[in-house]
Every structure is written in C-alpha cells, then in structure tokens.
Amino acid sequence: MDVILAIPLPLRLLLLTLVGAMAGSAINLATYRLAWNQRRISPWSAAPNGVPPRVWSDRIPVYGWWGLAREVRAHGARFWLRPMLVELGTGVALAVLYTWETQAAQRLWAPRGMLLPPPEFLTANIALAEHLRFVSHGLLLGMMLAASLIDLDEKTIPDSITVPGTLLGIALAVVYPWSLLPAAHFTHGGQTLEEFLTLASPNFWPLPLNGVQGMWLALGCWSLWCFALLPRRWNTRRGWGTAVRVFLHRLRAERITYLILIGWILGAVGLALFGPALPREQRAALVSALAGLAGGAGVIWAVRLIGTYVLKREAMGFGDVTLMAMIGTFVGWQASLIVFFVAPFFAILFAVGNWVLHREREIPYGPFLCLGAMTVIVRWVGCWEATAGVFELGWFVPAMIVICLVLMAVMLGGYEIVRRKLDRS
Helix, strand or coil, X not given: CHHHHHCCHHHHHXXXXXXXXXXXXXXXXXXXXXXXXXXXXXXXXXXCCCCCCCCHHHHCCCCHHHHHHHHHXXXXXXXXXXXXXXXXXXXXXXXXXXXXXXXXXXXXXXXXXXXXXXXXXXXXXXXXXXXXXXXXXXXXXXXXXXXXXXXXXXXXXXXXXXXXXXXXXXXXXXXXXXXXXXXXXXXXXXXXXXXXXXXXXXXXXXXHHHCHHHHHHHHHHHHHHHHHHCCCCCCXXXXXXXXXXXXXXXXXXXXXXXXXXXXXHHHHHHHHHHCCCCCHXXXXXXXXXXXXXXXXXXXXXXXXXXXXXXXXXXXXXXXXXXXXXXXXXXXXXXXXXXXXXXXXXXXXXXXXXXXXXXXXXXXXCHHHHHHHHHHHHHCHHHHHHHHHHHHCCCCHHHHHHHHHHHHHHHHHHHHHHHHHHHHHC
C-alpha cells in the first residue's frame, strides 16, 4: 500500500487512464464476442472476409480505431466511433472513480458516534479499504458497461457476464470484507475506524447469524440464484398439468440444468464445510453479499412477474434479474433497493426521447440499472445518510416493499385498462 501511495497522484491517474483504456479494449471485445449476434469488429478478433488482415497498431487502445476506420464497408459508416469512445471513456472514468473514492469520499464522512460495533467489523487501514473498494467498483463498472452495450444492441444481457460477475462479487466480499460499501466511520481514541455494510446495517449484526442461521440464510440465497438460472418455460394456457410437464421436460432436456445442479451442490457443500470456519467478518461479508444477490434480483424478478401478469406481455427481460443479482453482491441489498428507485429516472428520460425521435415504446432497462448503480456508488454517502433511518426499521422494510409492489400492480392494471380503451377508440 505504501508503494502505491508513494507514487505522485498525477502519475497514478495517468497510469489508471492507460489501464482503463486497455480495459475498454477488453470491454469492446466482450461486447462483440459475447453478444448473441457476434461481430468481428474488435481488433482482437480475426478480420472479416474481404477485409485486409489487421496489423499490430490496430490493437493500440483509442488510436487503433483511426486505422480500423478503413473497414467501413464491412461494418458500416462510423462503426469505429462508439468503441473508440468506450476505450477513451473507460480510461477517464477509472481515473475519476479513483480520485473520488480515495481522495474525496473520506472527507464527506462524519463520525457516527462513539458507540462501536464488534471490533471484527472495523478497520483502521482506511487507505487499503478505499483502494480495494475502488478495484471492486472498477471491475463492476467494466462488467456493467459490457452488459449495457450488449443490451442496447440486442435487448439481451448474456449470463456469460452476469454469472461470473456474481461469483466474483461474492469472492471479493469474502477475501476482503471492506471492499463492500462503508456503513459508518467512527472516531475512537483519536483513530478513525471504518465499518463495512452488512446485511443488518445500520443496525448491529445479530448474534444468531454467526451460527447455523447465517449459513441457512446464505444457502437460501444461493439456492434462489441457482433456481433463477435454470432454463424454465411456464405457460398455463393448457392447464397446470401441462405446464408442469413442459417445465420438467425442459429441465431434463437442457444440459445447463445439470451444470447448475453441480454448481448448487458445490456451493452448498462449501457453505456447510467452510462457512462456519471463516473468521467472523468474512462470514458476515459472505452472508451480506448473498443477501445482496437475493435482494437485488428478488425485487426486479417480482416486478417482472407482476408486470408480465398484468400487462399480458413480457415487462422486463430476465437478464435484468441476473444483472441486479451481480450488482447486489457488490453493493448489498440496501444499495440495491436504492438503485431500484433511482434507475427509473434515467429510463424515463431515455424513453421520452426515444419515443419522440423513433416512436419506439420498448427500451432496454439494463443500462439504466447500471447508471443507477454507479450513481449510488459515487453518491453513497448522501444516499446512505438519507436512507439509513429507513433501513433501521429492520423487517418492516420488506413489508413496505411488498406494499409498493401491490400498488405497482394496481397502477399497471389501471394503465392497461386506459390504454385498451384508447386503442379501441
């Protein structure tokens, strides 16, 4: 850590900009290679048929796209502009994020008080916590950017991004719990201590979750995620019996079912054997990350089910569910819930513009969940200070979420009735 801090800040930012530009090149490769309709636009892919072979200079981030502009006949006019901006923007974004999380964010915090939580959840190495949190958020930013670009192109979000991203978020939380969002800073004995965000924040960690109850909760969240990834087809138009038979047949016929089953078994065995042996802070971080997975995915999944039932058409893609599962492992269920309420503001602005310019009603929602997530991460201090009092209510918060979902169903039902009447007239 001292070696990094010894590097002058301007040089650190320059190096991060270069690293970000190279990361942007990897994001472009993932965007075109992981999409359903793969395209050989990235210079790290083979050149399309009828195009001269690519040279080493084409792979230089940002600069290489000036040379690749020669392939406009194969990819279309100005095809190179977006990937070039992705690489340039990723480099700038990484430098800005580093500056914010390591230089500015700490000054925004005020001590919450002298009442300390268990010392296992506190660290005095604030610099290390901020830098590793930056690494965590930088990785999340890259995966969200690739998912957003694919969603804008195809209105799909591939599991090949969100599934590894979810596992990575869980692993980072276990390896270093303070890579999770901060819950509070304390001043004690003239020393600043930082607490990471747990499942129970802003309340103290419940003692029962240190034992079997915590592992059962973690297993439940893990099982929910594995079930969500299963290939499912549910249609009751021909009765529940037919729906069940088709559902089970689809599960048996798909190879992915058995891979997910193996993954669930490995996760369950790992939780049973190694979960109780983890140090207390790592065990709490594991449970909290899995709760963030379930909380983030669960809210979006509920909206998808309610919207589809009321509107009689798919209201939201399932890729948005797996995307929020990934985000939840990095930021926790509290921040995921804030993201859920922030994202629609970005979506409304885009939807209005899209309707005015193109007369299109359907929009990809994944990019706005990602915008909401980055907004919450960057403005976490203000968000947490404004909402911590609500989350202190504990189990009353899920009850409020259920009430909001019921009200949403009523509002969607009213909207659908009005829309049908207007269409008939």
